[in-house]
Amino acid sequence: MKRSSAVQLVLWSLAATAGYSGDAAGPSIPACSSALASQVVLAVGAYTSIDTCSTSAFKTVGARVQSLGAHIAVYVDTLAPANGLTTADFDTLRTVFDSRLYPLDTTAFGREPDVDSNGVVIVLMTGVVNGLVTKTQCNTTGFVAGFFFPADLDPTVRAQYNNGEVFYSIVADPTGTLSCAHSAAEVKRSTPVTFTHEFQHMINFTQHVLVRSGSTEDGWLDEGLSKYAEELAGRSYLPTDSVSFSQYAFNTVYDAYQYLTAPGSNALLIPLDNGTLAEIGASWLFVRYAVDQHGDSLPRKLVQSPLTGASNVAAQTGQPFDAVVTRWALANWVSDLPGFAASPELMYKSWHFRRTFASLNSQDPADFPRPFPLVPTAGAGSSVNLAGTLQAGSGVYHRALQGPSGPAFTLFYSQDGTTALPSLIVGRLGVIRLR
Structure with a gap:
């Protein structure tokens, strides 16, 4: 997780997204039931190394309910460090x-299953999550803020686990007794962002696996939808509260910046939800572009489908995936390119990224060193010679500079300069004339 800098995001020409609603989609559910106890014992594991056929990787955690709502029950580990969140914080x-x-995510994506029949999603704040990384790892490479564990809902194994809807989160640890320090203010600020992200994963698993007996969504698309959920939550504060918007959207935009800095080195199509920040940035950019092009109903269609990945995108957009991903790649460069009028299908409609990144560059040049991160190489058309590894769903950018009377030239792909690419590798070339 990237630590947010004290910056504010600037947007121009905001487009309407799936709007905030006070009512969740689908039938109402009770605030609580007899199945919800004031104290629970849950098994919590390091989700990066869980063996779903064994419980040996888990730790048992005792937790007490601190705040109970219509859809959410907030529990805290009984062994949480002192000087954490207050009762007022939990209620907030x-x-x-x-x-x-909850209304935003269920409206945009669908409902959670309520397999434990208690009417709520449990938010379990536990030091076990803090301990997933060491203090050194936390201070150098980041930390795990929270997660959803699909085995808790998987009907084939959930009886071995928590058999219910649980979101796992770090606890406040002001003195760093468990890993690096996390102040109460930081946890209060960051937990909602992580929750809305992980809740999409929970809904996505529910709709694909439990409701439609399909496979889990491909990691890249599932992650892109969760990053979209963060953005959606941030937009619900606009136009009056740009500070809260920035708190939700900053990490998402930072990840996108990382991808656009080196798109040729980072794949879009990663099979599992374990990508780098740059790959996560690619996932969000693709989903954001697709929603801009095909409407606010697209995320719900993607989630409520038995299909996955590229096939899912093609089915819900009505266009071949190759066409969608090629136009997205071009939009990353030309969408708001000065002096160029991009056609509608090559535009982001909800962001003007050149203005946003220029603003971030002026506020925080250490994290955003360029006014715009994507800088294609350039050279004469007749001398184009690019070598490297093509990442799945992504590509490299190059400007071929051709004079008005320059001779024609031919571009071709090869494996080593002379040998044709294997038939299983389909290289694609997207060309657009800028002037």
Whole structure:
């Protein structure tokens, strides 16, 4: 997780997205039931190394309910460090979850299953999550803020686990007794962002696997939808509260910047939800572009489908995936390119990234060193000679500079300069004339 800098995001020409609604989609559910206890014992594991056929990687955690809402129950590990969140803090989190994030996600994507029949999603704040990384790892490469574990809902194994809807989160640890320090203010600020992200994963798993008996969504598309959920939550604060918008959207935009800095080195089509920040940035950019092109109903269609990945995108957009991904790649460069009038299918409609990144560059040049991260190489058309590895769904950018009377030239792909690419590798070339 990237630590947010004290910057504000600037947007121009905001387009309407799936709007905030006070009512969740689907039938109402009770605030709680007899199945919800005031104290629970849950198994929590390091999700990066869980063996779904064994419980040996898990730790048992005792937790007490701190705040109970219509859709959310906030539990805290009984062994959480001192000087953490207050009762008022827990109630504030519950209110944000209940009245804003839950309606947003269920409207945009669909419903969670309620397999434990208690009417709520449990938010378990536990030091086990803090301990997934060491203090050194936390301070150098980041930390795990929270997660959703699909085995808790998988009907084939959930009886071995928590058999219910659980979102796992770090606890406040002001003195760093478990890993690096996390102040109460930081946890209060970051937990809603992580929740809305992981709740999309929970809904996505529910709709694909439990409702439609399909496979889990491909990692790249699932992650892109969760990053879209973060953005959606941030936009619900606009236009009056740009600070809260920035808190939700900053990491997403930072990830996109990382991808656009080196698109040729980072894949879009990663099979699992374990990508680098740059790959996650690619996932969000693709989903954001697709929603801009095909409407706010697209995320719900993608989630409520038995299809996955490229096939899912093609089915829900009505266009071949090759066409969608090629136009997206071109839009990354030409969408708001000065002096160029991009056609509608090559545009982001909800972001003007050159203005956004230029603003971030002026506020935080250490994290955003260029006014715009994507800088294609350039050279005469007749001397184009690019070598490297093509990443799945992504590509490299090059400007071929051709004079008005310059001779024609031919471009071709090869494996080593002379040998044709294997038939299983389909290289694609997208060309657009800028002037």
